[in-house]
Amino acid sequence: MLLLGVVIFLCGVVTGAGSAVYLTARAIRNSMSHPEGAPQHVSARLASRFHLTPDQTGKIEAIVRKHTEAILKIREESYPRFAEQVEQMKEEVASLLDERQAAEWRAEIERDMRFVPQPHAPGQLPRPPIKHSPTKE
Numbered sequence: 815m816l817l818l819g820v821v822i823f824l825c826g827v828v829t830g831a832g833s834a835v836y837l838t839a840r841a842i843r844n845s846m847s848h849p850e851g852a853p854q855h856v857s858a859r860l861a862s863r864f865h866l867t868p869d870q871t872g873k874i875e876a877i878v879r880k881h882t883e884a885i886l887k888i889r890e891e892s893y894p895r896f897a898e899q900v901e902q903m904k905e906e907v908a909s910l911l912d913e914r915q916a917a918e919w920r921a922e923i924e925r926d927m928r929f930v931p932q933p934h935a936p937g938q939l940p941r942p943p944i945k946h947s948p949t950k951e
Contacts, residue, residue, distance in 0.1 A: 849886060849931075853879040890933040900927065 857875035860866060866874070904923045908916035 852882045
């Protein structure tokens with residue numbers, strides 16, 4: 815009976831830890847995909863944590879908004895160069911692989927790129943993931 819209790823407890827620990835990791839990763843991806851909400855989230859979190867006055871909260875929200883806009887502009891400007899490098903790397907590696915390996919490699923890169931935040935205007939959906947070029951024969 816004790817063994818059963820330990821097994822049930824360990825299953826709960828594993829389930830809880832797995833859920834925490836999943837939910838944390840999901841929250842991070844969501845905040846990176848929708849940075850326009852950062853000023854409100856950051857100022858609210860700091861207001862709660864540091865017991866800020868409404869004046870402090872408003873000023874912090876304005877500061878975060880200003881810098882978020884600058885960060886988004888940098889991301890928008892640099893993303894095409896980043897995507898180009900990923901595409902070049904993907905194709906250079908694929909050129910060294912056989913057809914099956916190259917297809918798996920390309921699929922792996924495309925899967926990974928789904929988690930890279932892509933720039934988009936506030937209120938718009940993110941751009942679709944980078945598409946791979948046709949398989950070289």
